[in-house]
Amino acid sequence: MPEADLQTTYERAELIRNATQELNLIFQQIPLGIVTVSIGAAVFPEHGITGTDVIQKADKVLYRAKAEGRNRVIKAD
Numbered sequence: 001m002p003e004a005d006l007q008t009t010y011e012r013a014e015l016i017r018n019a020t021q022e023l024n025l026i027f028q029q030i031p032l033g034i035v036t037v038s039i040g041a042a043v044f045p046e047h048g049i050t051g052t053d054v055i056q057k058a059d060k061v062l063y064r065a066k067a068e069g070r071n072r073v074i075k076a077d
Contacts, residue, residue: 006041006043013039016037017038017073020035020036021035021036021071023033038065038066038073040060040076041063043076
């Protein structure tokens with residue numbers, strides 16, 4: 001999301017997380033039940049000066065989200 005600040009990125013990620021829970025996914029005619037996602041949010045240049053830096057920071061907080069119970073969005077510090 002070019003030029004989005006951290007709060008906007010976080011809010012969009014929450015929309016995605018909430019919408020994912022509403023999906024009615026079926027695989028080989030079997031309902032999968034509720035699907036959840038965890039998301040780590042980071043932005044340029046606050047969390048890195050290269051794309052790789054920002055992705056690594058987002059990945060770090062993604063794993064924190066999973067460790068804290070999954071199905072959540074966490075913003076990078």
